[in-house]
Amino acid sequence: MQYMKPSTATEASDILARNEGAARILGGGTDLLVQMRSGMIEPEMIVDIKHLDGITDITAEDGGLRIGAAVSGQRLGEHEGARAMWPGVVEACELIGSTQIQGRCTMAGNLCNGGPAADSVPAMIAAAAVARIEGPKGARDCPVEEFVTGPGKTVLGKGEFVSSIFLPARPKAASDAYLRFIPRTEMDIAVASAGVNIVLADDGTIKSARVALGAVGPKVVLVADAADAIIGSKLEDPAITALVRACEAAASPIDDKRGTVEFRTTVVGVLAKRAARIAMDRAQENATGEKT
Amino acid sequence: MKNIHVSTTLNGDDAEFVCAPEETLLDALRNRLGLSGAKEGCGTGDCGACTVEMDGRLVCSCLVLGAEAQGAQIKTVEGMAIGEALHPLQQAFIDHAALQCGICTPGILVAAKNLLERNPDPTDTEIRYWLAGNLCRCTGYDKIIKAVQIAAADMRGA
Amino acid sequence: MNFQSNTKANFKVVGTRVPRPDGVDKVTGRALYGADFNVPGMQVGLILRSPHAHATINSIDTSKATALPGVKAVVTSADLGVPEDESLRDVQDNCLARGKVLYDGHAVAAVAAKDMATAKAALKLIKVDYTPLPHVTDVDAAMKLDAPVVQEARADESVPEGCGPNVTHYCEFGHGDLESGFGMADLILERSFTTAATHQGYIEPHACVASYGTDDKADLWCTTQGQYFVRDLCSGILGIEGSQLRVTASEIGGGFGGKTTVFIEPVALALSRKAGRPVKIVMSRVDVFRATGPTVSSSMDVRIGMTKDGRITAAEAKLRYQGGAFPCGTVDMGAQAAFAAYDLKAVRTQGWNALTNRPKEAAYRAPGAPMAIYAVESVVDELCQQLDLDPLDVRILNAADAGTKSSYGPTFDQIGLMATLEAAKEHDHYHAPLGENQGRGLSCGFWFNFGGNTSVSLAINSDGTVSVTEGNPDIGGSRASISMMAAEELGVAYEKVRTIITDTSSLGQNDVTDGSRVTFAVGLATIKAARAAIRVMCGRVAKIWGIDEDAVVWEDGAAKPSGPNAGDFEPMTLADIAAISSETGGPIAGHHEVNAEGAGVSFGVHLADVEVDPETGATKVLRYTVFQDAGKAVHPDYVEGQMQGGAAQGIGWALNEEYIYGDDGRLQNAGFLDYRIPVASDLPNIDTVILEIPNPGHPYGVRGVGETPIVPPLAALSNAVSRAIGVRLHELPMSPPKILKAVMAKG
Incomplete structure (x- = not known):
């Protein structure tokens, strides 16, 4: 060598x-x-x-x-x-x-x-x-x-x-968040994961969004339906429900030593929901300059 | 296979060694430089027993090639004590029973020292997450976290 | 001396928190562990392992490997004899397969070469011709009549007619009339449980250096919990006399029972014999998981009857354990331990061991007990829940105490169970409020504790210092506790004593560092060796003073006249006596050899608070408290350390640790990435409460403390999680997918 x-x-x-x-x-x-x-x-x-x-x-x-x-x-x-x-x-x-x-x-x-x-x-x-x-x-x-x-x-x-x-550059009223699930608190490979990036309109609704999911398919997927589910919303319950459904629908995981199909599918929706809320809080903070 | 000549700085001293291209820094430390304080627990970066500092950052020396040490500053557990004076972390680990078998101890000490240099007053949670890559199977971590806190307080006072 | 009536009460050194003597070595990197030892001319040893779960070995062609330049030796089982002793033969066959490979990772052949690259290349040149066979890795599947047969005809005489071909052992314990007992119950619950195999997870892989001479004299340096046992096994396997093999134990980087046998040592010796040079073998982490001893996995049924006021009327357990591809008696200990915490009129436990295509089980901290007690303590907790009873009150109501006829036969002497239960009840942890999605669980734990063969020598040096020589590797601070007991008994300062752990040629037999025996048995032998030295010192002083030996007593580190009648002499300290020993008869020493009995059983109670994320099934341990009887805590820091470390291992077992086998019978998670031992951020502080109910069998009242604390976390966590989510769980580990599934099934 x-x-x-x-x-x-x-x-x-x-x-x-x-x-x-x-x-x-x-x-x-x-x-x-x-x-x-x-x-x-x-x-x-x-x-x-x-x-x-x-x-x-x-x-x-x-x-x-x-x-x-x-x-x-x-x-x-x-x-x-x-x-x-x-x-x-x-x-x-x-x-x-x-x-x-x-x-x-x-x-x-x-x-x-x-x-x-x-x-x-x-x-x-x-x-x-x-x-x-x-x-x-x-x-x-x-x-x-x-x-x-x-x-x-x-x-x-x-x-x-x-x-x-x-x-890339991004507007002020915007932010992102990433969450993953692992069995321990550290030192593991993600069993499911979600990255959410949002930009807010002047009225505080989501103007544009990108949602990407990891460990629920052969490669990381960008889920347009998940983004569409929250665009135009302020993450009210129906939007969150639609986001979770879209993520679950986009997941095509496998059963393996790290998790089951059922578990990964459920959890990836939970993670997307939570990440979206974190991104929303951050974006609002960026927009107003105040912690939400 | 041709061996590589490497000049590096080890615990503040100039050091030279030759190693094979695929040889890890851990193997070089242990087999070429005679420092066996860094241990191999897994060889895959999952246990932290081989932790050393390289240019001010913690690394698993099992995941660094010996050749990469060229021109670098390497610090190991053997460089923590100054003469007869133990580092406050080393003293705290002895005084507060923060080790049982001791195999993880060198890696944990090097990692904890690096933490306290960055953050002299960490919370327990910060210490626990910082040391999450250093597996200890004996202690349940309780006395390790307490010893790091005691050393940190000692160092802040000094 | 009658210790029964004379347990020491006033201590000067014992009970203090002195710095351990090997502390500086271990914080500076100076301490030498298994892989840190090197000798000149050393060759690298590497082992070829089976890729099959079960296969016949048709042939092994080593010719190409042997011919590779730089290769000094290649060995297979053909290089070893076939020991008559069945258990020794099993150990040997586990180190190098004979005829069949029995599990994924089973060693097949080994090479010694000039360097790692050559050794790796040589392994690839060994051609093994296998015929794969059907395999079985699950205990329930292995119990069946038509299961793939792991080894033919290995059942011992205990096995009743009608068991499947893999059942090697059966046991039964208990007393009383079960039928009438269950008849008196208001509620009877019968539940089935499974637990996964877990690994000891020591951070230091097995490592050794063997040097075998052409004169059949050999030296072996290795990381082990017992150099004497390594000597006995290796000399038996190599066919040499025990006196000709000297085994020296290195510092040991964790064992927890997993280093009580041999895996690579006989192979390294065989390679060294063939190569005519020293050979070093260091196991990789992957090989440690695949081929060293995990603990058993289990499948269990427990049935308990209780009155509505909480009295247990009858209890029975059926335990099915698998301990891998070789016969294993661990189920005996599970069946004896299962109901040890309870005073029962009617109790029965039955146990079966089945062979599977998994690695040979090795001891793991309280072997056999954690899973059995997990099942029992889960059912007791569910009974309490259904009957709306306080789970601690129910334990107190049914607790075994001094005079209780235990579920496994013996009648208990003084035990600390009631004291630990009462301490738990009084502790603020038990009364702290819980929030949403949180639950509190508790469990009792038990371990027998062992004594065993022990040999200690203690020298009074002419400068007034003391050297203790013992033969049990220090896995968690025992040098400190042994030095403390020597100092206590002699009446000298702790700093004056140094304890050394010696090789096999320097003392009589010392059993393995296991069974929580070292502080008890080596401590006892050290105290008696000190007393022997004191007798010599008193004799010397008697001669100097010209009085009767009986008229000299030893107090506070000095010889004194026993009373006014004995004469008026200035006390002579140990240092005074030592300084002139060459004029009074020569060197002064004491020694003691014993097969120690009276270890004194150990009980503990754990409280665990958890919070479960109902959307992901993740469990966070919020608070944890361990209560345990130590008899007498010689070094409280290290007693607490045992309690905390055992609890952490048990928490790992309960939540995430497991051996995962694929349909192909191969281990899928042979590494610390997917065999998930707890990391620092997974755990809370682990609080400890030490109780001291003296063990009548030890001069200072000491009981072993090392093993009991791994027992309660399994049920404590399971009970806490079950209460947090409102669904009972019956399977370990409670990994998040299982918890989430249970939560979702509940709706």
Whole structure:
């Protein structure tokens, strides 16, 4: 095995292209090293991307934020601007693993792993985040909701890797939230999860919304019906009921060691409901400047 | 397979070692640098027994490659005491029986020290969530949380 | 000396909270655990394990692995003999499968190589030809007449006619007339329960270094709860004499019963013998879960009759346990413990053990008791609920006490059950208000406690210090308590004593650190060794003073004349006597060897408050209090630690921990990610109340405290959750999907 430490995106892309299938990206390593340890993968080459320009930076861009692919969960959590603008995304990212994992794990890695239970992904999809992909032909952008194509499968082609995640600008009267269910209080993989992002109209009703659900299907799903259920409402009971129904309908989970179909379907609706209420409270607070 | 030469800073001292590309920082610490305070309980980042500090952040050293330590500042449990003087956390753990078998203790001490450097006056809940990645099977955590609080109070007073 | 009438009351050292002697080592990283030990020339040992739940091994081709450069030895069961002793043969066959693999993860072959990469490559080159066989992992399925047969003809003489082929053991305990007892009841409830297998979950994986010489002399360093037992098993398996194998225990990173046997040690010795070099084996966490001993899983029926004022009139339990692919007697302990907390006129327990295609069970803290008592305490709680009775009052009304003929036969001496129940009743926890979706549960717990073979040597050093040599690994602060008892008895400062845990060649037999025996039995032997040394010291002083030995007494760390008639002499301290020992007859020491009896049973009561999220089935433990009789708490911090740690393990068992097998018979959750032991944020503070009802069998009144506290949490949590959601649960763990299902079924 070889350990490579490219210093430019072109160099990284070149190494990946030349070693297709045999090379693996090392960002935080919190999934990669586990997979290597279990014998699940035996890469011939490790490409450590932490030394690329800007890869560990959080920068303001077009009113939004660009999060480098090697920014750790803890680092993101320390960024006041990110917390204020996208609290749901930040809290989702902070739920990945323990404090120790937080010191290393990244949103980009969480995304590239392609798992349906990845904590940061529903929040990113709800936020309409966009992944920046570097490759042999230069950079391209891909909405996070289109990035994962199946369990463990992504749109990344030969020589491509994610270099950053862009969290777009948002109006003042808006916010987001993410909740997951795990059997313990920490250290588990989500059994079901929900990310909700809302924007309020001047009258306090929901003008637009995005609801994404995790761990209830082969990949994280953006549920338009769930968003439609709450748009135009102030989360009154009928809207909440419709949201829960839409989420339950969109869930197509499996029975496994972590949960049953019945449990996941029920709980994902509960989580969406609760996350929507948190997002609503935050958005109202942002709109009025007062805690609700 | 070609070994990699790594220059790093270990508990404040310059240190060098060679390791295989796939070798973890934990293996390098234990087998190349002779520091066996960090333990391997799982090898998958689930138990925290291998916790060390890398550039000011806690990491599971089983999930870091040795090669990544190049140019980094690594701190382990072996660097906590200054000469004969134990760190207040170490003293509190002894004085208040915060360990039974002691296998999780090095990881917990390193993690708790990092917490108190960020937050000198944490609540019990904050300590419990901060240490959620450090499994202890002996104590039920009760005396660990109390010892961290006692050390924190001691350090705030000092 | 007659301890019955002379339990010590005034203590100077015992009962204080001194710093443990191994504290600095363990907070600085200096302490050496199993995997921390290395020797020059050491090879890496790695074990190949079965991917099948049950299969015939047709052949094992090791030729390619053996030929790989850097490989020093490959072993299979063919490299070992076949021990005559059945239980030793089972241990060996569990370490390296012979003929068949019996569970997913069963060891098949092992290699020793120059490094890990070579060892891994060599494992891949071993070709095992299997024929898969039908498998069974569930205890009820395994009990059936037409179940897949795990091992042929393993039933012992206890098994009655008509049992299925996997039933290896049957037991029955009790007394009185059940029929007339149930006839007197106003309410009879019969309920069935299941509990999942749980793992001890020690954070330190098994590890050892074996060094076997061409002269058939061998050394073994390993993490274990009992180096002597490791020696006996390994020398038996390797076919060498016990004296030629020296076993040294490292510091141990948790055991809880799981390190009372061998898994890798005989393999490492066999590899070392074949390779002619030292071999180190460290288990991976995955292998620890797949192939070391979890506890039994169970299926149980309990029937209890009660009068409307709360008197239990009759009780019976049927316990079906599986302890994996080898015969196992754990159900005996469950059947004896089930009703131990109650004074019953009519009681019967029956137990069956069945073989399954799971790893060989190893002891886990009060083995067999938690599940049986969970079932009993659940039914008692439901009776109280249905009869509208206070569950603590009902326990007090029916509690076993001194003079009670226990449900398993013996008549109890002084026991602490009533005191713990009364302490719980008086405690403010029992009276604190509960909110919505909250419930309070309680349960009694019991463990027998063991004594056993113990050997201690105590040297009075010429500088006035004391060295205690004992043979039981310190799993939770026992060096401190042993030093404290030596200091107490000799009348010297605690700091003057250092207790060392030695290897197998330096003392007589010491039974495993289990059965909550160490503070009791090693403590007892230490006290008697100290008394032996005191007799020597008094003899020396008598000679110096020229008076009768009987005229010298030992008080406050010094020899004194027994009274005015004995003469007028200045007391001589231990240090005075030690300093001139070479002039008075040479070194001074005491030792004691005993198969200790009189361990004194242990009772505890736990109170748990929980809140259940009715929309997700998540349970939060809000408050937890442990009440337990310690006899005499030698080091209260570590007594509390046992109570808290046991409670935490029991809470894990009740809520989330379980072995999950797939339809293919393979373990699905072999890691700390999906085998969910409690993390710090899962638990509240665990409050403790120590009661001290002296054990007449120990000079200081000590009882073992380590095991009882894992027993009550199962029912305490189940009762709390059942009361919180208004539905009775009969299955552990109470994972959120099960609770939510019960809540939704209720409507």
